[in-house]
Amino acid sequence: MRMRINLKFLLVILIVLGTITTLTYWIRCGDVTSAPFDHLDRSNPKAGMKGNLYSLDSEDDNFSENDASPLVQEGVPLIRTRGGLKTLDDIDCLINEEYTVSCKQEDGEVFIPFTFLHEYFEVYGKVVQHNDEKHFEWQHSYSKVYHPRGKYDPHGVFMWFENYNVGVRDRVLCISGAEGVPVSTQWDPQGHLYPIQIAQFGLSHFSKNLTEKTPSIKLLDAGEIFPSAQWTMLTNGQTKSPLKRVLEKTTQKKVLEFKTDGSDTDSGLTITSKEDSNHMILTFDLMMKANVTLSVTILGGKRTIYKLHYVMTDSLLSAHENEIFFGIGTSKDWMKITRDLIVDLQKGLMLVKTSRKGTKPRSPRVRDITLRGWGYIDNITLCSSAHMAHFFAVANWFVRHQDEDGGWPIMVSRRLFPGMADLAPGWYSAMGQGQAISVLTRAFKVTGNITYLYTAMKAVKPFKVRSESHGVMTAFAGKYVWYEEYPTIPSSYVLNGFIYSLMGLYDLKMTCTHKDCKEVTKLYEDGMISLKKLLPLFDTGSGSLYDLRHYSLGVAPNLARWDYHTTHINQLLLLSTFESDPILKSVADRWIGYMKGKRAAHN
């Protein structure tokens, strides 16, 4: 019995770009699970059947003394099947004696449907129409290689992270109002503060600050500088003046004191802004006395009104219809608050909308800002960007939250793979430590504040402690030291996390001026020896491996999907700008080839 393959078609994108009309259908794989061989088994119930394979070669013992000479003969031309077949006929293709797909035949050529090939080989394709001409674009892989523009500067742009927008990622629940750092839903839908995500948020903002143009800033109110637009009371049952310019005691600066009676959302002290979709980063300094809420009215497409409320509370985020509430904590100290209003709006709407649609209003712009409660406020601005403010929110978070062992514990349980013990909440990640170091060395370099450097130096401690003892270090075959993104038992040897951790050590080794430099340098150099030695073990000849769990557990190798494969390439290209060993570049170049369907040679 033959089965027709049940092909799944998955993604449709319609792009109209200038005069080029691209009629696109992406055919993407059904789903991705960790089950080996899942790929074909689903589409064909007979896959996995055993039995003798059809032998192509009547002398299949011919090679068995381990000759390296090729079995395949060459030079005999194909005699095409002839017989008057001028038009394309239907022909069944029997795939590996297991199931059948419908193909076409013309003369000696057989044509195979792409939907089958997509499923079988996980290649991608689309028909592209350009005016009257159309063609089919075959792509072996997706995702983008970032070629370094020059030698890596340990105090400059972090790798290629200027391309990242961490805040808008789906797995960022929101940017914490109290901390100014992202809250991750990775492995815990309730959200947790995940050092790796926080560091990446900081590093991407730091890098964007260096690569993007200088932000444009609109000052709404600061100290004694009166705003162009006047503050007004929305409603009033109040007798005392709600607004005063006073000398605040702790800072000895003239700031705005606000004090309103009402707590309902219709009351408050309001300042209007010229509607402008280019200035959507709100920054201000705030000292809260009681019941403070700062609300921002945002207009979206068709003048839909959204409200973002920043409330003196410890809760994180809530939303009701178009009203979104961020807790900014209950601290009574001065706080520097920086909010990406578009991100905040999007994260809030994600809570109330059932689909992505509607979570990104068109051309949002600020209409007004309202203050309620009692507090002091200063330096209210709307900016086109405020990357360094985000960056320092992150750097300061790392200073505040480092524990006594130098680590930033990750408070979720993590199961990397069945057969590996779960990481219990409180584990450190070499990648988290390394990326935090990359943040902190840059914060030190920019500010000269030695606290950042001390914090970075202390963060090295878990690199010296084995995974078994709550550190992040292991050694492949007891010989080659490895810093574990996930310090599992047995070891997992995740490649990209290891390289990120080495980047942190490198940044620190290039920054430190301390006696501990020697130790950091040794940790880095030992890691590089391991990387260069073990890198080939991640090479499958047609892609790369995400980790070496197959070595640790005796299971199937864990192939890296194309975006991780590309991360590996990007990392190696970056390393090769300052590490002279040619293996880094040669592996990267070979792995780039794999993305276009090239393969390592077989014997």
Add this chain to the structure above:
Amino acid sequence: MRMRINLKFLLVILIVLGTITTLTYWIRCGDVTSAPFDHLDRSNPKAGMKGNLYSLDSEDDNFSENDASPLVQEGVPLIRTRGGLKTLDDIDCLINEEYTVSCKQEDGEVFIPFTFLHEYFEVYGKVVQHNDEKHFEWQHSYSKVYHPRGKYDPHGVFMWFENYNVGVRDRVLCISGAEGVPVSTQWDPQGHLYPIQIAQFGLSHFSKNLTEKTPSIKLLDAGEIFPSAQWTMLTNGQTKSPLKRVLEKTTQKKVLEFKTDGSDTDSGLTITSKEDSNHMILTFDLMMKANVTLSVTILGGKRTIYKLHYVMTDSLLSAHENEIFFGIGTSKDWMKITRDLIVDLQKGLMLVKTSRKGTKPRSPRVRDITLRGWGYIDNITLCSSAHMAHFFAVANWFVRHQDEDGGWPIMVSRRLFPGMADLAPGWYSAMGQGQAISVLTRAFKVTGNITYLYTAMKAVKPFKVRSESHGVMTAFAGKYVWYEEYPTIPSSYVLNGFIYSLMGLYDLKMTCTHKDCKEVTKLYEDGMISLKKLLPLFDTGSGSLYDLRHYSLGVAPNLARWDYHTTHINQLLLLSTFESDPILKSVADRWIGYMKGKRAAHN
């Protein structure tokens, strides 16, 4: 500029089988070289071009916190391109932005030509016609898996070697007339005695003896038993009787003494045989006095006459038209000679024919046998097979040729890979040692002759000596012991050769009764620990690796072509019949899946 791919078509096979007419065209890869990426580069001069890859994903940083969750979305059905395209149109396929191939389109489906797919993915296909019905057979791989029929018996059939016919392999120059063992042209076209090939010749004959039916034997002349057909003189200028039945001194047996004057090929003492293509193994005992030649006249198709001459000389093989000359040495001791006349005929004709055609005469059969010169002969038979005679020729060769370090030195220089030092002539191979042991333990078991067992025990010595010191042992990462088929520096870790060497150690450990058993057992067990631990490193997720040279040299992995991949599978299936660790079977089963296009999961 776009390039049309230059496809090569390579092999045509036409098979007519009973009522099934199979019109077959094998499209096979151009050639196989060790250059990485050679595969596509040849067909497309633009392959290898660099540049940014087309990005499929506008949020390609989405994964970068190392989430294991899939990037790929699912469930959205494909909207097919519509627009009245009822017939198949031509459409160009742009492959990875590099070159173009001609495809077909019908509605939303694009059809890709198989000749391109064959080249790109190295898959195989053919149109098969069965009466009026035809279909296209797609095959991911060639070569055959041998599923073990039961638990491996260390004194029984050696693995699946009953399926091998070593003698007829192209790289066997001939079966030495003096030694009765094959002469290999591998790495040296002049020929050399290659222990691995010799052992495989012996082991396949031993195994065939157990699996094939009992041979049929026609006795032509033995001792006092007169032949049914009489000896006659072809020409005669001779006065004395050329033929006597005498008591030979050394054996005290009655044998035939022959003594002819002429040395030209038209003279001699001849016995005719009933023409019979089923009895083509000639055996006899011979003691040469002077100028002995035993000639066999063979009739092929259309009664073409071929002559095989076995001559008292140290030269190996020569041929002139249809006359073929094998040297059988110049020893004056009794010799037991066993010749596969079909193999001998074929090897001789290979020397004189310019193509394979004509090297395999149809239905060859013996017409007569002629003796010339002076010697004693006994037990002349024509048999349907004489596997054990071939086997003992091999076992005795190993006894005679073992050196004082227990090894069988290989007298050719071997370069496994640039970057590895050449193996200078005289190297040992763990595979050669192991397979010799498998021969010798079987010879001991059959005969009870302790010399075979002593020789096998002595053959273990190089397993204890590192490659650097002329042994065959290395250790992966200084930790996991490995027995090297090629004891290169740095190590190569060839998988199949290692497993064959373990089979030898296993056979010996199951045979020995000696105090050295403990040592053999330890060597085997250490090797098995390494095999189980390192086996996953040979798994690419879609095939297997031939060796670990990529680890040793930092180069591209050396993918195993399908027949080596199948050898790995066959070996693991066999091991799993007596080794209980489930990893052997689970890896084998996964690797069988790869032969049908299945892959390990990606993350």
